[in-house]
Amino acid sequence: MSYIVHGATGAQGFPVLSALRAAGRQVVAAVRDTTSVPDGFESAEVDLADVDSLAAAYTGADGVFVHLPLGAPADLGRYADVVAAAVARARPRRVVISTSGQIVDQPGTPLQAAPESPIIGLIRGVEASGISTAVVAPRLYLENLLLPVVAGPVRAEGILRYPLPGAYPVSWSSHLDVADVVARLLTDVTVVGTVAVGHRPGLAGTDLADGFSAYLGTDVRYAAITPAVFGGLITPLFGAAASAGVVGLYELLNAQAGNTIAEENSAQHLLGIAPRAVADWLAQVRA
Template sequence: MTYMIHGATGAQGAPVAAALTAANKPVTALTRNAGTVVDGARVLAIDYTSPVDLTDAYRGAEGVFVHLPVAPEEDRLTFARNVVAAIREARPARVVFSTSGAIVSTDGDSGRDDSAESAVSVLATGLADSGVSHAVIEPRFYLENLLLPNVIAGVLEEGVLRYSLPSDFRASWASHLDIADAATALFERTDVTGVVSVGQYPAVSGEDLAEAFSTRLGRTVIYEATDPHAFFAPLAPMMGEQAAAAIADMYVAVSAQPDLSITAERSGQKLLGLTPRTASQWLAGIDL
């Protein structure tokens, strides 16, 4: 029996695959390219387009880690339905799904478009109805976003951390490494089900993040809020214009809220005993 890790060469899946491999767990890396090499793992070329292939991959698996790729929402809906159909048919022992920042819990209004018809909600609801043991990791924002070229260049060259959240807006930031910690714990802790929110609690502001950069670099870094559409426009060639516009719209909606903090009741701190990395701790492991 093995652990199937979607996107095992990407930002979210790679840390999960590495953590499981380090724990001497058998890992199968699910990637789109047959020639990919993942240290310590078997590689299976598969994507989200075929429910039959997904079913074959999931059958007999000890665990499945899944998250939806950045793509047009119509495609993501298809991927979500295919994954749900495969899980219902194959019935792996455990599924851990990361929402990649989308909100599926019902406590509060996130300002995000996570309706019943969103791909993330379709997958989360499908898991809940499948009868398969599962948990949903619900982060807010990723610290790795601060390494985007249009962010880190301003930090290093100008001493200005620019991001598309208002000044003093507090959010529960987390690293991809924190998601990996939660995923590996949830594969073991089958008693924990439903949504597990991962991120800093209490939440932190852009000014707090700038202070962490100041400490790391040994010089002053200030925070500057930017317009979301202006911020994400340069990323359109990388992620696609439709996806970039949709993410910008989400940030506009989020910015209208008082904050974007996780709640203590569903936090990884309470449910799993995990303490996410602070921005300073995360930066200590980053080569700037």
């Protein structure tokens, strides 16, 4: 029996793969290209558009971790349908889905993912199979702060520039924090539904700067910039289309009072797992 990890060579999947292995579990990296998997890890070649390849990987598995990749909504909707069909056919013991920062636990607000969105389709499709399912719901990733256009000025100028107001609270979490929760949920089937991951209370920009100050041993101050300015900084990295989506997200966030998780479905409350302090996370990733 084993645990299937999608995107196992990527930013989200590899920490899950590593956490499960550290816990002594048999893990299988589910990827399109098995040559990309680090030595020592078992792998399975899968295609998110091919139900047969997914069902073959899922059959007999104790658990499956899945998240949707970046892509066009039409493609992602098709992937969601295929994953749900494979789960229904193969009947793994457990499925854990990451929302990858999309918000699915704040209905009735502008932040909630639309009912027709691929992530909602994936969740509903897998839950309809009757398989034990948990949804891991982070908000913003601390890894965003490691982008060269963000981390560079922190070291060179002592300024952390980001497109949110300095006092704006966010339930920040890292990929490592999410992996801790995913690993627990894959092996503990008693918790179902949505488990939110992130700091409570939310961290303001000034808190992030304090974390960098503690890690670097030097003063770092926070400076809010507009989403449009941030978009200009990241366009050379991600291209105009992807950057426009990021700008739209931060414009939406700026129109809200904050981006924080609730206590009742938090990992702190449900699992007793709290996210790392910013300085501790920076030390662990050796930023």
